[in-house]
Amino acid sequence: MAVAIHIKNVMKKYEDNVVIHNLTADMQPGELFTLLGPSGCGKTTLLRMIAGFNSVEAGTIAFDDQVINNIPVYKRNFGMVFQNYAIFPNMTVYRNIEYGLKNKKLDKQEIRRRVAEIMETVQITQFKDRYPNKLSGGQQQRVALARAIVVQPQVLLMDEPLSNLDAKLRIEMREAIREVQKKIGITTVYVTHDQEEALAISDRIAVMNKGDIQQIETPESIYSRPYNTFVAEFIGHSNRFLGIVEGQESGDTLIRMQTGLPIRVKNVKPLARGTEVLVYVRPEEFIFTDEQQGMKATVLVKRFLGKYIHYVMDCGTGEHVEVTADTSSAERIHQPGETVYLGVNVNRVNLFDKEKETTLLEGVESHV
Amino acid sequence: MFKKGVRFDFWSFVGLLSLIFFGLFLVIPVIRMMVFSVQTGKAIFSFDNFARFFSRKYYTRALGNSIKVVSAATLLVMVIGVPLAYITTTFKIKGNRLINILVIISMLSPPFLGAYSWILMLGRNGEITQFLNRLGIELPSIYGFGGILLVFVLKLFPYIYMYTKGALKKVDASLGEAAESLGYHGIQKVLKVSLPLVLPTILAGATIVFLRAFADYGTPYLLGEGYNTMPVIVYQEWVSETGANAYFASAVAMIMIVIAAVVFLIQKWITSRKNYTMSMLNPIQPKQLHGVPNILAHAYVYLIAILATLPQIYIILISFRNTKGVMWADGYGFSSYINVFTKSLSSILNTFEFGIIAIVIVVVLGTLFAYLTVRKTNFFSKILDVFIMFPYVIPGTIFGLLLLMTYNQPPLVLSGTAIIIIISYVIRRMPYTVRSSAAILRQISPSIDEASASLGYGSMQTFFNVTLPVMVPGVVSGAILSWITILNELSSTLMLYVGRTQTMTVTIFQEISRGGYGPAAALSTILTLTMITSLLIFFKVTKSEDIDL
Structure with a gap:
């Protein structure tokens, strides 16, 4: 089920402004791969290229062997969790989660079973009939996560999912995300500017700066053996x-x-x-x-x-x-x-x- | 369907549709008028029309009149409307909600009805005039500059009131408290803090007032009596008994459009330089006044509200008067209504038929276009944005003229049809719906669209499943304005109607012109009641007590 993501020599520009020059990276099946860097480093741009919200000017992005450059967003089979959650305000929690499944020609029984299961996993069963405006930030975050993974996508993309939460909730949700991700074993690309969050949650981290990847390593190695001074100074203090x-x-x-x-x-x-x-x-x-x-x-x-x-x-x-x-x-x-x-x-x-x-x-x- | 890489989706289709629509019914007619304005029957290219306009006193005086009366109205409207908005938001006024609704109703009824009502009250044979004459009091004439000004001011101050009130509601109360802590109080506080913050909004409102007054044909026609203004001139030149002169009418129309566009652009420019963002936490809480200030505040608010609603109420009252021919008779009854329903039923039905078709198109296109301008920002959507707002600067009479001149000959003959009237309604009244739909869309994060796409839905499905339901409140509050202003549309219909396609407003206007005051009053009452009913349904459905301009 889990796929590898191969990013090869990709380039992104807005008009004449090159945001990503020539970037290559590989994500292993099932790993939680974090794009970490200061704001404006191109991490969200790269994530949105994988999602298909941004076009790819040069190079290829592939899920396993399938190049997805020209596949429209809605056919890419990924789940995404947004910075502002993007819960549909006109639907209840249950309807939000069910939304992606309704598109998949499943029988009603199966849909109900899977929604119930995922709500149990992220612990929001009790809120299933509530509308989003009656949910706290953490609860909305759980709904967003459930909605993204219930369709069993090949890839899960997360764009600064915790940045709108308070410090305590952030740690709690960090653990929840990590736990769910490991349980399902889904290849996940996670964007954050918070180094502590990146160290705590990731299998591997790619530190980015000015549109280039500086280093890809495990949290331990990246902290103890930074490849250059940017990484050494960006992660922890030196x-x-x-x-x-x-x-x-x-x-x-x-x-x-x-x-x-x-x-x-x-x-x-x-x-x-x-x-x-x-x-x-x-x-x-x-x-x-x-x-x-x-x-x-x-x-x-x-x-x-x-x-x-x-x-x-x-x-x-x-x-x-x-x-x-x-x-x-x-x-x-x-x-x-x-x-x-x-x-x-x-x-x-x-x-x-x-x-x-x-x-x-x-x-x-x-x-x- | 389409080859890989060719990004032709639902929105490309909508974009194409919008370009065709505005191209046909806005761009081509405007270009045609521009071309006409620099032609005469003989010359292919000449400025003779403009030379003629600026060399004859008859025309330059009309231009001067327009600018004089419209500027005076705009200034007076601010003098009346801003304090009214300030008082009703800052102090507790008994019956505040009712007053608000009365002001909205008086704003939404067509200006020429106000003119008509004031003629009945203060005109040569007006009831108040006659009553005062018997007491030996001579009132100044309602005809000419003074009367037009009176009607404009009472008709248009609600715009300033609504705009200013909306802006004041967004001023954080703590700003006033901060000013007080720094030693400013009373009127000083208002002048130094509140007023500057809402000034850009007041200017926007003043621009709308200016443009509406400048474009109004009915009021100066009924009350002018020789005090000609620009829209009257355009109309006269077009339907002139000595032979219609489309070339000259086009030139006059172009002069009007340029003036309106300049005013509009100046306001845009000023507003873009003075745009404040405020963190809004505590809205201003109305305070209870005591003693003399309290009495004065109430007196002011009530006086304005009564003056603004008086014409409506008076028309409703006299609609039940008995008539004999075109004269009033003693007693009250339903004779005017019976008259109207037997003679003018088709115009009532036309109004609703055209109105309903137009509002459906307005809502469908308006919603789609709003999405396009907010979410698909590119070169074309910016052009679309300009097209949508263009009707603001084109007076109705001129817009009717534009369509008529372009579509009264092959390849596409639309003159005399209901279609051309509906097209005019759609283009002229769509801005309300687009603006309000776009406003709500700007508050919704685009990521909900992306979330839907990531879950496997194409752009059209995403729009109908997710975006549209969230936009509904904005669409509805824009549509109510579109709907009411469609019902009230007079100036372009007057250019476009033929016997079969006559609407209520046209019939009212004709009845007034020929002295048939009874049927005019009855039809006006029907129109007013339709409007009030629509508003009440709107308030009920949206659970609000206000409309957003």
């Missing part, structure tokens, strides 16, 4: 330092950070001594240590956030450095004005080419 290659030692690369701290990094592509590189360190990858092993830092701001403590520090680089520490493992809470010494977890730092801003680590690829 502190940026300059560093100079000082040589190699038994396969590891020795780098001195601009703060004077020497680090020893594994799996680095061959680099000439003296090459300038970018060293990216995430806030949670700092280690509080002593004067011999660490670089000097002054606490500027301290925020106690319960589970962890967030500091803004000055390491003498002219830029603010963000550092977080687990409350449970922190020996003590440092106060603004205090001087501390920081080391870094060398297994978790990322190195980037200073000019191209792409990774210098072996085995980290953009995509395809």
Whole structure:
């Protein structure tokens, strides 16, 4: 049932404005594939090309082996969940969900059974006779999801489905979507600008910027091994330092950070001594240590956030450095004005080419 | 059916249909008139018509008269209508709802009926005139500038009132409170905060008033007595006893269209520069006034409402008067109605027949065209948008003339048919339905159409299953205006009718012209009652107490 989606060298332009240049990506059968990026990066445009609401100027989009470029929207067999839900205001919950099935020459018994089943799955059976204006945002979202999947489409497309919900509901619905999607095993393309949502829900994430895919990877890999500085900065926070290659030692690369701290990094592509590189360190990858092993830092701001403590520090680089520490493992809470010494977890730092801003680590690829 | 890649769907068909429709009945006639206006019987191309118009005092005076009386009416209407809207939205007025309905009714009845009623009251033999004469009081003449102005103002102030009220309802009450917190109060607050916010809307209303007054033929015809205005000139030149001059009439018509278009475009330009978006949370709550201000506010509102409705009520009253020939006789009865139903039944039936056919076409095309202009924005739909709104700037007399000049000769002869009248109704009254349908459509997210498409429905099925049902309230509230204004249409029908296709308004107009006041009053009452019934049904069905302009 589940199909793969193959997007090959597609291009999209509005008049003379090229929004997507030459984009290639493959979605595996049954996976939840997220398009993540800042607004205007082309993620919704790409989704709407898959749906058929936007035309494809060049390249092909295929469900398995079938190229769908010229198939009209209503024959593509996909379900879609819209940012504003797009529940038909003139129909009850039941009628909304039934709408797509009525088109499919099924007998009435079968329609009723499937609507009942899906309403059970997304837990809206009790609202079946209500009109949409009597439903909360979360309930409307569930109706939209049920309506999209009840027709058993080949592909499910979701366009920022949670962005109109409040924070608590967003997490609840995120889990519900994930659960239903896995249960049905439907190939899903999910668009969001919320990185936390993307990390939590996706099998794989494609990070997009300015109409191009920067990297396609699993949430874990994309967070720990970003392909370029855009990904490193867009997903989570990264502190940026300059560093100079000082040589190699038994396969590891020795780098001195601009703060004077020497680090020893594994799996680095061959680099000439003296090459300038970018060293990216995430806030949670700092280690509080002593004067011999660490670089000097002054606490500027301290925020106690319960589970962890967030500091803004000055390491003498002219830029603010963000550092977080687990409350449970922190020996003590440092106060603004205090001087501390920081080391870094060398297994978790990322190195980037200073000019191209792409990774210098072996085995980290953009995509395809 | 169609080859892959050729995107010919239901909406392409509708688009094509709209282009053919407006091409035939708007574009070609307008071009024909433009061509006529720069021709004479002999010359293929000359500006003689315009030279003749601007060199003769008879014509330039009519142009001056039109501009004078219409500008004066527009100004006065704002002076009366804006305070009325402000008072009724900001303060509690007893009987507010009834007053609102009375104002709507007086707005929707045709202007020439007002003129006729005022003649009966204040004219040379008018009842009030005679009554006052007996007391030795001489009233100023109702004929000429003053009378036309009176009728225009009382007929058209409701537009300003409705527009302003609609805009005030969208002003958030907290803006007024914010102004007060910054030290503005009373009249200062109104002038500095409320008024500037609703000014673009007042201007839009004033433009409508200007265009309607400028286009009105019936009122100056009945009340002018030598005070000629432009529509009267166009009509006279066309049906002139000394030989109709289509070329010259076209030139005069072109001058009118240009003036109307300039006014319309200036308003558009101003509004586009001053367009505020407001976050609307708390509507203004009417406050209770006390003491003298309360009495003054009520007195003002009631006085205006009474003056506006007086002509209607008076006509209804005299429709039950007995008549003898064309003269009034003593006592009351149904003689006028019997007269009307025996002699003028066909015109009553024509009105309803043409009206119903026209409104059905208006609703069908209006809904489809509204969808096209809102949802399928491309070059053609923008042109369509202009076509739909074009009738706003073409006076009815001229529109009738346009159709007549184009379709009174082969290949397509429509003059003298009911079809040509219905076409005129459809084009002239469609803007109400399109505007209101388009307005509601703009509030509906296009994603519901996309959701339907994603569930396997084609564009036509999607429209009928999903979009149309959601549009219905907007369509209905536009259609009620189209319907009532179709029933009341006089100026283009007057150009297009022949004996067989005479409508009620034409009959009323003829009866008034020849002094048959009894039948005119009876027919007017039938028309007014039809209108009120339609409105009441509309209010009942939509559960509202207002109409949207």
